[in-house]
């Protein structure tokens with residue numbers, strides 16, 4: 001990597017808010033966004049929240065004032081159904097006004113129920129059909145290498161999404177082309193749309209699969225900020241290899257009655273569940 | 285519609301062990317009972333539509349009749365070559381069905397809008413393409429699938445659409461159903477737009493205009509007799525679909541009319557222009573944005589009658 005080519009980080013991570021505070025704020029915001037709009041996927045947001053918080057407050061190089069700045073790190077949320085959490089992060093950093101979040105999923109909004117790039121600063125690509133993000137990220141990483149740029153590409157996949165063959169096509173390709181500017185993070189919450197991952201199509205041993213494809217793979221507790229930060233600031237783990245982080249997570253993490261409860265893939269907290277959820281998130 | 289279709293599949297599967305229901309990790313709160321009751325006739329293929337479609341063809345070639353379910357574009361566009369080569373070319377008895385047709389999942393964004401499926405499936409040799417207009421029609425489709433030896437694509441809406449037909453219907457693959465009689469203008473609708481068409485016809489009636497409403501539930505093979513009768517007996521034909529104006533019902537009718545000898549009726553396709561929705565919004569919001577409302581249809585019909 002040509003690190004010396006890279007201009008100064010416009011928003012040094014030291015000046016950013018703590019990832020723990022950010023994660024709490026995202027959870028509060030996303031539960032309100034999804035409940036207001038009666039939108040799905042709150043549990044999917046909660047499992048990836050800590051990963052997003054650490055990435056945006058401690059790892060990614062970006063400038064909210066110039067969302068298309070050429071040297072920014074690229075982030076792709078391939079599990080586009082968890083976009084509410086990503087929108088909340090982007091608004092926290094000022095990519096767009098926080099008021100937009102209040103329109104999430106509503107008529108006339110810019111913020112659709114799957115990550116949408118059109119008119120939304122900070123969203124690199126539209127996702128929502130699973131299995132597109134990693135191939136897109138791989139293309140970006142290849143372009144970055146060919147252009148000898150120093151920026152990096154980070155992509156979050158869900159575990160159920162790993163059923164899609166397209167991911168494994170990219171997984172074969174990236175090590176062959178020595179794309180060590182590419183990092184994939186798998187939100188391994190063990191649940192997909194119709195039940196447990198191990199009952200639908202078992203992925204274990206997941207990290208070994210990526211290793212066998214030529215990736216430098218590590219496992220981590222996906223809610224442990226210090227551990228996440230240590231890994232994410234340490235990529236590439238091996239020169240010449242793309243990095244894979246299997247993040248063990250809990251779907252619905254942060255609100256007890258949503259944890260490991262498939263219902264909250266589909267419905268937001270309703271009625272008195274909303275104040276209960278907010279109370280668990282420390283909102284009085 | 286979705287529930288009516290599923291329930292009909294469950295009922296047929298209890299009588300016919302060849303039937304297998306295959307889902308792409310979807311069907312929460314719909315399929316669980318059937319999954320427990322008939323595990324040998326059920327499969328969750330995971331989130332892997334290409335593999336699912338080829339497996340469906342493989343099972344069908346071994347004598348099964350496979351109903352393969354997912355939402356939005358996933359069982360069609362995502363695996364189109366599997367549909368073409370493995371299902372259609374082999375004449376495999378696979379009935380692909382999706383819920384979420386058109387803008388059903390409007391607020392979920394463009395990746396969940398299904399507005400080119402009729403075009404691409406219509407182009408597949410041997411594939412019957414059906415978009416039922418209400419739950420009563422949807423409930424009839426599985427039996428029509430079992431009665432015909434060949435592959436199907438069925439586009440459904442969601443749950444909770446109203447019934448449009450007043451009573452039992454004579455549902456036949458490739459035969460339009462006349463929902464309103466009339467000789468001034470023909471409104472030919474498919475799928476969810478049947479409701480809009482019938483309501484538009486009621487509006488026109490109040491203005492003394494008699495609109496014929498055809499439920500063109502089968503987009504392929506198209507009921508040419510019904511189109512011909514509409515062309516001969518009414519001066520104006522409007523097609524209405526929650527789909528791109530390219531390649532769907534309107535295009536199918538236009539192709540027929542353009543090659544038909546003699547002077548044609550005045551004709552217009554109502555649908556979605558070839559553009560991604562620039563608005564975020566619910567199904568109703570997007571339909572209004574594209575003029576696919578009873579008022580929009582009635583107004584277009586009047587303008588065409590006046591021109």
Ligand SMILES: Cc1ncc(C[n+]2csc(CCOP(=O)(O)OP(=O)(O)O)c2C)c(N)n1
Pocket residue numbers: 043044047079081128129130131158159160161162187189191192193251265308309310331358362
């Ligand atoms: C290609 C494709 N198929 C199916 C779907 C429907 N779908 C949305 S989320 C989801 C699975 C959710 O489970 P997982 O991938 O593990 O994500 P999680 O919410 O647990 O992070 C499915 C099947 C989709 N969005 N894209």
Ligand SMILES: [Mg+2]
Pocket residue numbers: 158159160187188189190191192251
């Ligand atoms: Mg999961």
